[in-house]
Amino acid sequence: MTIIIEAKNISVQYGQTEVLNNISFAIEQGDFIGLAGPNGAGKTTLVKTVLGLLPITQGTITVFGKTQKEFHDWHKIGYLPQKTSTINTLFPATVEEVVVLGLLAQKKWPKRITSHDQNRATAVLQNLGINDLKKRMFSELSGGQQQKVLLARALVSKPDVLIFDEPSTALDPKSRKEFFLLIQKLNKEENITIILITHDTGYIGKYANKILYIDRTLVHFGDIADFCTSKKAHPSFEKIDEHIVWHQHN
Amino acid sequence: MDIMFFLHYTFIQKAFFAGSFVAITCSALGLFLVLRKMSLIGDGLSHVCFGAIAIGLFFGFYPLYIAIPVVMVASLLILKISESARVYGDAAIGIVSAVGIAGGVILASVSQGFNVDLFSYLFGNILVISNTEVILSVCLSFIVLALISFYYWDLFSATFDEEYAKTTGVQTHSINILLTLLTAVTVVLSVKIVGVMLVSALLILPAVTALQLAKGFKPAMMIGGAVALLSVLFGIMFSFFFDVPTGATIVMVNVLLFGIVLLYKKIL
Numbered sequence: 001m002t003i004i005i006e007a008k009n010i011s012v013q014y015g016q017t018e019v020l021n022n023i024s025f026a027i028e029q030g031d032f033i034g035l036a037g038p039n040g041a042g043k044t045t046l047v048k049t050v051l052g053l054l055p056i057t058q059g060t061i062t063v064f065g066k067t068q069k070e071f072h073d074w075h076k077i078g079y080l081p082q083k084t085s086t087i088n089t090l091f092p093a094t095v096e097e098v099v100v101l102g103l104l105a106q107k108k109w110p111k112r113i114t115s116h117d118q119n120r121a122t123a124v125l126q127n128l129g130i131n132d133l134k135k136r137m138f139s140e141l142s143g144g145q146q147q148k149v150l151l152a153r154a155l156v157s158k159p160d161v162l163i164f165d166e167p168s169t170a171l172d173p174k175s176r177k178e179f180f181l182l183i184q185k186l187n188k189e190e191n192i193t194i195i196l197i198t199h200d201t202g203y204i205g206k207y208a209n210k211i212l213y214i215d216r217t218l219v220h221f222g223d224i225a226d227f228c229t230s231k232k233a234h235p236s237f238e239k240i241d242e243h244i245v246w247h248q249h250n
Numbered sequence: 251m252d253i254m255f256f257l258h259y260t261f262i263q264k265a266f267f268a269g270s271f272v273a274i275t276c277s278a279l280g281l282f283l284v285l286r287k288m289s290l291i292g293d294g295l296s297h298v299c300f301g302a303i304a305i306g307l308f309f310g311f312y313p314l315y316i317a318i319p320v321v322m323v324a325s326l327l328i329l330k331i332s333e334s335a336r337v338y339g340d341a342a343i344g345i346v347s348a349v350g351i352a353g354g355v356i357l358a359s360v361s362q363g364f365n366v367d368l369f370s371y372l373f374g375n376i377l378v379i380s381n382t383e384v385i386l387s388v389c390l391s392f393i394v395l396a397l398i399s400f401y402y403w404d405l406f407s408a409t410f411d412e413e414y415a416k417t418t419g420v421q422t423h424s425i426n427i428l429l430t431l432l433t434a435v436t437v438v439l440s441v442k443i444v445g446v447m448l449v450s451a452l453l454i455l456p457a458v459t460a461l462q463l464a465k466g467f468k469p470a471m472m473i474g475g476a477v478a479l480l481s482v483l484f485g486i487m488f489s490f491f492f493d494v495p496t497g498a499t500i501v502m503v504n505v506l507l508f509g510i511v512l513l514y515k516k517i518l
Contacts, residue, residue, distance in 0.1 A: 051417050074419045086413045091285050092464045093410055101407050105418040110400040137465055153414075 001028035010059035025221040032187045034204030035197045037214045043197045075105035078154030082165035095133045102156040124152045161193040265376040268384045269482040271391035272439045277456035277478035284457040294343035295437040296449035298324040298350030304357040317438045325434035374445030374497040444497035455504035462511045
């Protein structure tokens, strides 16, 4: 299996505070990784570090075999952020304009959006069943609709890896299930590697093949069943009040 | 007086021509500034412009030639202070703005000779714009608009969602620097039209008016441009016929259009 993302002994600090300490893992092509841990464990920090949004203070990260400085094919990684709070809600962007932003990583200066790009956006919106929203203003959509549009933005560049940061928080139970089925389909049928931060531990058990459990440092990386039956699992579950052994019940 | 006769005046033609370019540039840039909550940077930089004009007059240079580089440096300083020190952006604007005004007042006091010239820049007067200033306004407006066009999608992405923009390789820090420098140039150009005191109105009002109506970013840019253009053209016309200050009239037309749009939205 090809290793797509590899972290070796990475540490991250915010000022004087160490947020992540000595974490190592290697994610292979086609993996479906559930990234879990208690609140404040550093899950989002880890994802942002992988994406190059935060600097590492120690260790190395390689993406598709290259260090983050050498790596320029960011279109290979689709990202769905945790909340829409970083989005400017006054911004008068249409859904189509938001989706084509996912193509900017492939563009060279001066960046231009062509009719071919618009067709790609339309195709993704059609696949997600929201093409009727194309000309609507992003800010006027419901939380669930916005989430789907952001998923379309992540998918439009045909990425090899998709990173989701708690994608299901704005969704009702039915939409949540549909959302996870869609992610599973992308993983199984299109061999897209998935990294999923979620507190829906039941869904991790059902869909992920590996778990990356952190609590500022690495607790477990590997097979979920191994984690559930290991001594490491019990104290971790106590903290999150949920249980990952669910996959055996699903 | 007949309106066609009024259009035959060379100074009116020059004012319309230069004013139109600067107004459209302000509206395009203003949209990004308003959406990024950087509206008041125009106000701060215009105060620096006042100080820079004083330097120019003090040393006997053409004031706008001095103002452009000085205001550009000040804009970078605002960015640097807000990034590296524990100072919020609005406080950084306040610091640099105060230095600009204080410097201008001290130089005016020391020189005792150019107070009238300096204070004419406070409220601007596009009707006395020189040929050199027309050429400067048009050329610099072209450059600013061209750069906005070349970096349109980077500016769009960084303004809509800066964090996501970084993940797609948009150099958001460089985009911030570009936006700040373009604002500096535009502020200097606008000082001749509406004066130091009212520059920020030219940046903010067309943008906020457009945001009330637009369904999409490009329509917002077009509506903003149209509002800015109408404000300048009607502002010059009204000021000429009613013998009132041009800069202030342009701003009042802008405010009137904003009010009409708000009323229109309320009725519908």
